[in-house]
Amino acid sequence: MSKSLRATRQRHAIKKAFEQTGRPLGPKEVLDLASQEVPNLGIATVYRNIKTMLEQEELETIDLPGQPSRYFPKQDKTSRNRSTPLFLCQKTNRVYFVDPSEIELQIARLPSNFVVDHSEVILYGECTSNN
Amino acid sequence: MSKSLRATRQRHAIKKAFEQTGRPLGPKEVLDLASQEVPNLGIATVYRNIKTMLEQEELETIDLPGQPSRYFPKQDKTSRNRSTPLFLCQKTNRVYFVDPSEIELQIARLPSNFVVDHSEVILYGECTSNN
DNA sequence: ATCTTTGCAAAACCTTTGCACTGCG
DNA sequence: CGCAGTGCAAAGGTTTTGCAAAGAT
Numbered sequence: 001m002s003k004s005l006r007a008t009r010q011r012h013a014i015k016k017a018f019e020q021t022g023r024p025l026g027p028k029e030v031l032d033l034a035s036q037e038v039p040n041l042g043i044a045t046v047y048r049n050i051k052t053m054l055e056q057e058e059l060e061t062i063d064l065p066g067q068p069s070r071y072f073p074k075q076d077k078t079s080r081n082r083s084t085p086l087f088l089c090q091k092t093n094r095v096y097f098v099d100p101s102e103i104e105l106q107i108a109r110l111p112s113n114f115v116v117d118h119s120e121v122i123l124y125g126e127c128t129s130n131n
Numbered sequence: 132m133s134k135s136l137r138a139t140r141q142r143h144a145i146k147k148a149f150e151q152t153g154r155p156l157g158p159k160e161v162l163d164l165a166s167q168e169v170p171n172l173g174i175a176t177v178y179r180n181i182k183t184m185l186e187q188e189e190l191e192t193i194d195l196p197g198q199p200s201r202y203f204p205k206q207d208k209t210s211r212n213r214s215t216p217l218f219l220c221q222k223t224n225r226v227y228f229v230d231p232s233e234i235e236l237q238i239a240r241l242p243s244n245f246v247v248d249h250s251e252v253i254l255y256g257e258c259t260s261n262n
Numbered sequence: 263a264t265c266t267t268t269g270c271a272a273a274a275c276c277t278t279t280g281c282a283c284t285g286c287g
Numbered sequence: 288c289g290c291a292g293t294g295c296a297a298a299g300g301t302t303t304t305g306c307a308a309a310g311a312t
Binding site: 135136137139141142171172173175176179180 | 265266267268269270271
């Protein structure tokens with residue numbers, strides 16, 4: 001049984017931030033966005049809500065090498081899996097999802113004692129324009 | 132020309148720590164190991180030396196999603212290939228370098244406002260035997 | 263003697279926690 | 288009301304920086 005959650009302005013604003021941007025957000029990004037709606041929102045509240053939403057499996061963690069964790073609303077389990085390619089804009093430090101069908105990864109011969117379970121592709125570059 | 136570096140006990144102990152373990156180390160691990168040789172070694176000195184060694188390309192950064200940065204002695208200073216694929220054994224948590232020639236990554240069409248600089252491929256799986 | 267390097271402490275970050283207060287149910 | 292949730296400030300944890308002193312060349 002999941003524990004009772006109350007509908008607060010803060011929680012609503014935080015969810016809205018995730019839903020409206022469509023890309024993984026870090027706690028500070030969430031704070032900035034949600035603060036527009038709830039001015040005195042505290043960063044601790046953001047952290048606590050992210051933690052709760054992770055426990056509820058409403059969010060998933062998006063980790064990139066050398067980067068602090070970001071979070072994103074969990075999709076329908078079929079629509080996206082953990083090997084979705086990611087694009088990190090090195091200018092804005094924003095992360096975007098890349099259409100997996102645009103990426104082809106081929107693995108030839110690895111040493112026979114290596115068995116691959118899954119893989120991850122991360123693109124680094126720059127995004128122009130785009131608010 | 133590279134800037135002049137002095138041979139200090141601290142720097143020597145830090146290099147030795149990397150060379151003797153043969154695996155990527157984090158700053159705290161380096162401190163613990165090198166402190167055996169230089170008791171009053173400070174963590175700031177470790178950070179500064181790692182930074183210097185990175186600039187000298189004596190070390191390279193090994194970053195994996197969701198894990199703190201570790202550092203590893205660079206074998207070949209001429210091949211500064213930051214997109215070498217990595218294999219993470221999920222059983223031993225060890226990282227191996229994968230021969231890039233065994234990996235082929237093709238990127239079809241991205242949104243026109245995304246320009247890719249470089250990419251990273253991480254394979255997750257298991258390695259058997261191979262101490 | 264010069265000038266890099268060090269140790270220490272403080273600062274700068276990021277994330278978590280304690281606590282009294284707010285406000286949902 | 289009762290108690291989950293919040294804001295604030297303080298506390299941890301990690302990495303960086305300022306500065307006087309140590310030490311390599």
